[in-house]
Amino acid sequence: MEFPTGSGPLNRAALLQELREAYTAALLLGEEVKAEIVMREAIDAGLDEEVIHREVLAPSMRRVGDLWERGTLSVADEHLATQITLRVLALEREVVRVAGGRWRHRVMLAAVEGEEHTVGLQMVGNLLANAGYDARYLGADVPIDSLASIVEKHRPRVFVLSATMPANGELLRLAMDEVRRGDPGTALLVGGQGVPEELREEEGLVVTREVSNVVESVDALIRRPGLN
Ligand code: B12
Incomplete structure (x- = not known):
């Protein structure tokens, strides 16, 4: 996956947008490995966990909820997306360094x-x-x-x-x-x-x-x- 580089606000917005789209696509396709890769890329890009949750995971889950409400996604699809996100959150814990104290x-x-x-x-x-x-x-x-x-x-x-x-x-x-x-x-x-x-x-x-x-x-x- 090629994410925008640089630290300016425009690059950051573009990065978040790409991560969000990639994560939503992984949820809709039920592809856990792709979802994990997006999380790793986000952490490697130096984003805080709180930002990843707010700007990538939460909007993607809301999109799943919208499609579910409209009848485009089944309850089973929504369950699969939720389980993937819960496992991605579990993975995040191993990746991020634990601070002392x-x-x-x-x-x-x-x-x-x-x-x-x-x-x-x-x-x-x-x-x-x-x-x-x-x-x-x-x-x-x-x-x-x-x-x-x-x-x-x-x-x-x-x-x-x-x-x-x-x-x-x-x-x-x-x-x-x-x-x-x-x-x-x-x-x-x-x-x-x-x-x-x-x-x-x-x-x-x-x-x-x-x-x-x-x-x-x-x-x-x-x-x-x-x-x-
Ligand atoms: C996945 C999901 C489920 C899953 C949950 C699985 C799981 N392990 O979590 C299941 C299938 C179990 C489920 C069941 C139900 N659900 Co539901 N569900 C959703 C869905 C699609 C996504 C929720 C989610 O994970 N969002 C992502 C998280 C990150 O967002 P969030 O929960 O809003 O959390 C944010 C803040 O609230 C806050 N926050 C949340 N918790 C905490 C805790 C702390 C300590 C802090 C500080 C902050 C904080 O931080 C988060 C990030 O900003 C939403 C759709 C939507 N529009 O949200 C419906 C939704 C939440 N569900 C809804 C409903 C009605 C139900 C059911 C009643 C359906 C039914 N008829 O059975 C049952 C109720 C079950 C119950 N007794 O709790 C409604 C709630 C309406 C309301 N406001 O009361 C929604 C909004 C769907 C809708 N549009 O109608 N659901």
Whole structure:
């Protein structure tokens, strides 16, 4: 694959466009190896993981969703595209160098009960693990009544909860309460499009709908007084 060279904004935009097109094509054809090559090329080109997620993977998955809604792609095609993206995210972790220092801090991640959309949460998990955190990923549909005990057992410094559908907003609040019941000192980062609009940040709580800056947010939660 021939990607544009140089570091100017035009070259960068052209590079992202080419990567996006190549990645979307790989998803639509169900070609995992080609999708992996696009990810490797993107990392080799020096793009941050967060940029690759936002500018390449997410728009390609949205395109899959649009075609699925229009009936051009079947449910099986969409499942195949999602599985390819989840495996590409797993591969990314091996490729990116792990930074030192953060390994002492444990971060746990879970999608709230009933929530099956995990691509965004996996992105966050990758970013934190690749940044060096001891990231423990619980995945989709984690029962509310299992949260307090898992927090007591693993004692994470930060618990990341995701809700991508607005219908899951109330469950998110219950999940937050349960994490705090497990350990009131655990900080929370909640994310995804299903986070209620009116939920406000407070001491020990970061609210975000996007993946950008999660590493910085977790760094800040870890650094807050009383947690070091
Ligand atoms: C793949 C997919 C599925 C897969 C998920 C598989 C998996 N392992 O993730 C399956 C088949 C399971 C599925 C099921 C359903 N889905 Co679906 N799905 C999608 C699809 C096509 C892509 C989602 C995706 O991966 N996007 C890529 C990620 C990167 O984007 P994202 O989730 O928006 O995440 C971004 C931000 O929200 C944020 N973010 C997300 N999570 C987190 C977490 C944290 C901590 C942070 C900080 C940020 C963050 O960062 C990401 C990058 O910007 C979308 C189509 C679309 N337009 O999005 C529909 C979509 C999300 N699904 C939808 C629906 C309705 C359903 C079902 C109800 C369908 C059904 N009738 O059964 C079920 C519900 C299942 C459940 N109980 O959760 C709707 C949601 C509507 C809504 N707003 O409520 C959508 C939008 C399709 C549509 N247009 O109707 N789905």
